[in-house]
Amino acid sequence: MSRTIIVAPLARAGEMAARYHCRHMLSLMANGHDFAKPGIVESHHTLRMNDIAFAGTGKLVGPGAQHVSELMEFARRWAFDGPLLVHCWLGVSRSPAAALLVALALLPGLSDAALAGRLRSAAPFATPNRRLIALGDEALGREGRLIEAVAEIGRGAECATGLPFVLDLS
Template identity: 55%
Template structure:
């Protein structure tokens, strides 16, 4: 299967049930309170307390770091891909699309970065992956700048018009059954 569902926080319960997700990756502000949907087991839910910022040293905010990306990679590699992976942040526009790209490359590292970024863009006109997460993901996954270039090529997403969850395949089309 290999589908990744990207969502805003306010829609996680609905989308977890609709897509029959069993695993979830949450990128939320540190100490942000929310309820994990009952269909997601605590053992297959990774919560990363990071703010949606591009630079470290921004006041009391927590910038995404290598340890966060390493956790995304490890979590994604433990995903059995039998059910969709739900990835969310507050609005489903920046942190979660970046994490979804990283997760897709973690489970299918032989795929083309530009094709992956294009699949993301076709799925969401407003996705604007967090540049810091993308750059760190590129480094941690040994992409040699290909992921950064691919995300730069799709450009900034359209202006935010409201909650627009989306899904896309983590696997290249040639790898789909």
Template identity: 45%
Template sequence: MPALHVCPLSRLAETVAAVRPSHLLTVINAATPVPRPEGIGPENHLVIGVSDILEAMDGHILPGEEHARQIIGFVRRWNRERPMVVHCYAGISRSTAAAYIGLCALRPDLDEFLLAERLRRAAPSATPNARLVAAADRLLGRRGRMSEAIAAIGRGVDAFEGTPFALPLDS
């Protein structure tokens, strides 16, 4: 069953070993080095250097449309024969936004609120980056529904880092 697996950087190696993904999506600060795990080719590893912020700040990269476009393109090229792992530093904001964007891109037939609820059930600490979600919402033509759905699930429970979880594509 194809799924998006989400984890923090600290649990990347164990998550990759456990699920044996074909693709890896890294959404992390540009200056944070992330070695590509063994078994994932460079063509199957997308690194998006972006800060987890909602407004411009000196020295930081603000998430925007180009980042959302890269996420959408990458998940759409994934053949779904093996899982994809999505991670950021803490596994709470950028990676959960990217996973939600991926679900919405791959499952245009499903309601945004249903997908957001799936995210919340799988990850109580998920607090997807609203700016990244809003950019994808525009690109996918979801007319604000993705942003509304993420606002509806609210901020996740406080956590230093998220617990790894999976979002199946076909349920």
């Protein structure tokens, strides 16, 4: 049983899937941002949303409760069956937020602060999407603990794109 979540920008998703033998992949991409699923991936789910911190307007789709619900369902189907690859366009905001939510959905006893600290150590550039974190906090009954933990680690370092990183939940 692997308790490993690999987070990557889209440009490195195929490489990370191959390197870590990821058969499961969660994609958080805006409408119209199409991509090829790596051949090794057997179980894949795409959540279509923009990286914004509000509900959205016009063509912009903000993270919503339905996205969080689908994310939780995918997490339960994965349930640590090999490494999970989570990616978004840059690997900085949506995918780090999703990785935290997947971890807490499957391991509800984890400390929000300790998990956010692990994220910051693994990815100094990560700035988890605030709306996705807030919706996940509510859906998981964290009572504000996840929101507070992510606020505590603060905004990540400036970067043009994120680098792949491993969130080890062992």
